[in-house]
Amino acid sequence: MTAPAPDDKWKLKPHPSIPKPDKPLLVVVLDGWGEGTHNDDFNAIHKADTPCMDSLKEGAPQRWRLLKAHGTAVGLPTDDDMGNSEVGHNALGAGQVVDQGARLCDKALESHRLWDLDGWKYLAPAAQAGTLHLIGLLSDGGVHSRYDQLLLLLTGAAERGAERLRVHCLTDGRDVEDGTSVQYMQRLQKDLATLREAAGVDAAIASGGGRMRVTMDRYESDWKIVERGWDAHVLGEAPSRFTDPVEAVEKLREPKALGGKPASDQWLEPFVIVGKDDKPVGPIEDGDAVVIFNFRADRVLELSRAFEYEKFDKFERKRHPKVRFAGLMQYDGEEKLPKHFLVPPPDIERTTGEYLARGCCVPTYACSESQKIGHVSFFWNGNRGQPFNSLETWHEVPSDKNIPFNEKPEMKSREIADLGKEALRSGKFDGGQVRLNFPNPDMVGHTGDLEATIVACTAVDKCVKELLDEVEAVGGRWLVTADHGNAEDMVQRDKKTGTPLREADGRPRPLTAHTLNPVPVVIGGPGLPDSVRFREDLPNAGLANVGPTILNLLGYEAPPHMVPTLLA
Numbered sequence: 001m002t003a004p005a006p007d008d009k010w011k012l013k014p015h016p017s018i019p020k021p022d023k024p025l026l027v028v029v030l031d032g033w034g035e036g037t038h039n040d041d042f043n044a045i046h047k048a049d050t051p052c053m054d055s056l057k058e059g060a061p062q063r064w065r066l067l068k069a070h071g072t073a074v075g076l077p078t079d080d081d082m083g084n085s086e087v088g089h090n091a092l093g094a095g096q097v098v099d100q101g102a103r104l105c106d107k108a109l110e111s112h113r114l115w116d117l118d119g120w121k122y123l124a125p126a127a128q129a130g131t132l133h134l135i136g137l138l139s140d141g142g143v144h145s146r147y148d149q150l151l152l153l154l155t156g157a158a159e160r161g162a163e164r165l166r167v168h169c170l171t172d173g174r175d176v177e178d179g180t181s182v183q184y185m186q187r188l189q190k191d192l193a194t195l196r197e198a199a200g201v202d203a204a205i206a207s208g209g210g211r212m213r214v215t216m217d218r219y220e221s222d223w224k225i226v227e228r229g230w231d232a233h234v235l236g237e238a239p240s241r242f243t244d245p246v247e248a249v250e251k252l253r254e255p256k257a258l259g260g261k262p263a264s265d266q267w268l269e270p271f272v273i274v275g276k277d278d279k280p281v282g283p284i285e286d287g288d289a290v291v292i293f294n295f296r297a298d299r300v301l302e303l304s305r306a307f308e309y310e311k312f313d314k315f316e317r318k319r320h321p322k323v324r325f326a327g328l329m330q331y332d333g334e335e336k337l338p339k340h341f342l343v344p345p346p347d348i349e350r351t352t353g354e355y356l357a358r359g360c361c362v363p364t365y366a367c368s369e370s371q372k373i374g375h376v377s378f379f380w381n382g383n384r385g386q387p388f389n390s391l392e393t394w395h396e397v398p399s400d401k402n403i404p405f406n407e408k409p410e411m412k413s414r415e416i417a418d419l420g421k422e423a424l425r426s427g428k429f430d431g432g433q434v435r436l437n438f439p440n441p442d443m444v445g446h447t448g449d450l451e452a453t454i455v456a457c458t459a460v461d462k463c464v465k466e467l468l469d470e471v472e473a474v475g476g477r478w479l480v481t482a483d484h485g486n487a488e489d490m491v492q493r494d495k496k497t498g499t500p501l502r503e504a505d506g507r508p509r510p511l512t513a514h515t516l517n518p519v520p521v522v523i524g525g526p527g528l529p530d531s532v533r534f535r536e537d538l539p540n541a542g543l544a545n546v547g548p549t550i551l552n553l554l555g556y557e558a559p560p561h562m563v564p565t566l567l568a
C-alpha cells in the first residue's frame with residue numbers, strides 16, 4: 001500500500017531543538033496507575049514489586065513528574081470528580097481540555113435548553129403517546145452517568161407530557177461502593193413515588209442487572225452481555241422476576257450457596273420487575289420512546305446499535321420494536337450513532353493523532369486488549385471509530401470473556417508487551433509512535449481485590465521494563481504515563497484523617513473506584529537529546545499537556561490551540 005500524501009492543512013513545523021527521531025517513540029499508558037498519598041498496605045502499587053517504575057522516579061524533576069488527571073483539569077464538572085479513561089485518553093490525545101459529556105449535560109439540564117433541542121423534539125410525540133424508557137447506569141459515579149441527571153430527565157419529561165415512565169437500571173458498585181445498589185434502588189423508588197404523586201404519572205422501575213454482566217459491554221468484548229440486557233429491558237425476559245426492585249437487588253446479591261461471597265453490584269444477574277398479574281411492568285413496545293441516560297459512549301455503543309440498526313447480527317433480537325430512540329449524547333460522531341441525541345457531544349477536533357497521520361505522515365501503532373483498545377484509539381483520537389488513514393494501525397488483543405479480572409490479574413499484559421516489542425523492532429513505526437495501554441491496574445483495581453491488584457501492578461512493571469529495554473536496544477525514545485488513579489488506593493478512607501474504614505468485623509472496606517490522585521509522566525530513551533527535560537513553570541499541568549509533549553518528542557512543534565508542552 002502506498003502511504004497517503006501529506007495534507008498541507010495538517011502540517012506541523014519542525015521543533016527548533018528536538019530533531020525528528022529515526023526510531024519509534026514508545027508511549028505507554030498504565031491504566032489506573034496513580035501516585036498515592038498513602039504509602040500503606042492498601043496502596044497496591046506501593047505493595048507491588050515495581051523496580052522499574054520506582055527507578056524512573058529518580059529522574060525527577062527533569063524527566064519524571066506528576067500530572068493532574070481529575071476534575072476540571074480534564075474537563076469534568078468539578079474538582080470532586082475522579083478521572084476516568086474517557087476523559088483521560090481524550091485529553092492525552094487531544095492536547096486540549098474540552099468540556100466533557102458530564103458537564104455539557106449539566107449545562108443543558110440546568111438551563112432547560114435540553115428540552116428545546118432537536119433530540120427531545122424527536123422523542124416527545126412517542127414519549128407522550130407511548131411509554132418513555134430510560135436505560136442506564138444507576139449511581140452518582142459521574143463516570144458514565146449521574147443520578148441527579150436521571151432525575152432531572154424524569155421530572156422534565158413528566159412536566160412535558162410523558163405520562164408513562166419506565167427506568168431500566170444497571171447497578172454499579174464500580175464507580176461507587178459495592179453494595180450501594182440497594183440504596184440507589186430505594187432512592188429511585190422514593191423519587192418515583194414522589195413523581196407519581198406530584199405529576200400524576202405512572203413511573204416505575206422495569207428491569208436491571210449488574211453493569212459488567214448486563215448491557216454495558218464495550219468494544220465488543222462480549223455481546224452476550226448486551227443480549228442479556230436486551231432480553232430484560234426490551235423483551236421483559238430474565239431468569240429472575242421480582243415485584244419489588246429493592247428486593248431484586250437484595251436477593252441477587254445474596255451469597256451463592258457454594259461461593260460464599262455476596263454477588264457484587266457489578267455482576268448482578270439480569271432481572272425483570274413484574275406486576276401482581278405476573279407480567280413484566282415495562283417491556284419496550286412499538287411506539288415507545290427510549291433514551292439511554294449515560295453520557296459516556298463506550299459501554300452503550302453496542303446497545304445503541306441493537307436499537308438503531310435494521311440489519312443486526314450480533315445476537316437474535318427476537319423482537320425489534322419500532323421506537324423513537326435517542327442517547328443522552330451521540331456516542332459516535334462518525335458512525336452517527338445514535339442518530340438522535342438530547343445533548344450535542346463535545347467537539348474534540350485537531351488532535352495530535354490527526355496532525356501526525358494527515359500532515360506529518362508518521363506511522364502509529366496503537367495496541368491494547370479488548371477492554372481498553374478503544375481507549376488508545378477511539379478516545380485518543382477524539383472519539384473517532386476509525387483510524388485517520390492507513391498510517392494508523394489499531395491492534396486488539398482479545399480479552400478474557402466474562403471473568404472478574406482478579407481471577408487473572410496478568411490479563412493480556414504479556415501479549416501486549418510482546419506485540420509492543422515486535423512493533424518497536426519492526427522498523428515499520430520508525431519516526432512514529434508505538435502506543436500501548438496496559439489495563440491491569442485499573443481493571444483489577446475495580447474488583448476491589450487488593451492481592452490481585454498487587455499481582456497486576458507487578459506484572460505491568462515487568463512489561464514496562466522489557467519495553468524500555470527494547471527501546472534502549474533500538475535507540476528510540478519513550479514516554480510512560482497513566483490516565484487516572486485506581487490501584488494506588490484500594491480502601492475507603494475517612495475523608496479527614498485518611499484512616500482506612502473497616503466493617504464491623506474488622507475487614508477493610510474496599511475501594512473499587514478511580515481516585516482523584518495525580519499520575520506520573522516520565523520520558524527517556526537513548527534517542528532523546530540530553531538537553532530534553534521538563535520545564536518547572538507548570539506545576540498544575542494535567543494530562544492534556546502530554547499531547548503537545550508527544551508532538552515535540554516526535555520532532556514537531558505543537559500547534560497553538562493546544563495547551564503548553566511539558567518540555568522546557
Ligand SMILES: O=C(O)[C@@H](CO)OP(=O)(O)O
Pocket residue numbers: 031083084085086143144174175299442
Ligand atoms: O470500566 C469503566 O467503564 C470505567 C469505570 O466506570 O473505567 P475506565 O474509565 O477506566 O474505563
Ligand SMILES: [Mn+2]
Pocket residue numbers: 031032084085086088442483484
Ligand atoms: Mn482508565
Ligand SMILES: [Mn+2]
Pocket residue numbers: 032085442443446486514
Ligand atoms: Mn476504570
